[in-house]
Amino acid sequence: MPRRDLPPPPPPAHVRAWLDESAVRADRARILRELGRRSLGIGRLLLLWAVSAVFALGWTFVAMGLMAFEEGDVVSYGLGVVFAVLGTGVLLPAGFWFAWGARRDRQVRRLLYAWVESDRDPAADSRVRAPGLSLVWLLASFAMAVAGLFLTFGTAVSVPVVDGKYGEIAYYMGLGMILWITGLLGLCKAGAHYRWAMRVFGGPTP
DSSP states (O other): OOOOOOOOOOOOHHHHHHHHHHHHHHHHHHHHHHHHHHHHHHHHHHHHHHHHHHHHHHHHHHHHHHHHHHOOOOOHHHHHHHHHHHHHHHHHHHHHHHHHHHHHHHHHHHHHHHHHHOOHHHHHHHHOHHHHHHHHHHHHHHHHHHHHHHHHHHHHHHHBBTTTTTTHHHHHHHHHHHHEEEEHHHHHHHHHHHHHHHHTSSOOOO
16 A cells, blocks of 8 residues: 655744635645544544454464464474464564554644644534544443453453463463453543543533
């Protein structure tokens, strides 16, 4: 997928004074829509879940390697090495992808804050508040975090240890932690957006 450049920062106040006010407001509204979509859009939520799914796939390979090592025979050791390599090959790119996404998300937030503070336009600003999207992020992330905690602690309580083998328990607890962390990230994002909207617009989001 080709890389799309971010919108530019707002022009300084002394430059805006020489520009057509209606054109500046139209550009501001368009850029705010774009930045809002990149910051809190449904696509961003799906992308977060996609990264979580890649981490879950990598952890599945790692856990299969652990379970293979627990078998103790030569063939199982060989399979364990193969699964461990596959898991590392999935987890490392996923980690770089996550780090790149986090850095890009910070850049989007800085631009969004700068454009909001550059002027005031009730129609455009009301869309930036995005109370509906914040609620979607909040509820979906809360459900995922709860599911992750349930899977993690439920596995620790209900799955028995068979012949000293912990691979299956580690697998399910790891999946639960991935879900919990993903949900926690979404909750933090929704909460940070809500606090920012209250601070900037001088009141709660409608």
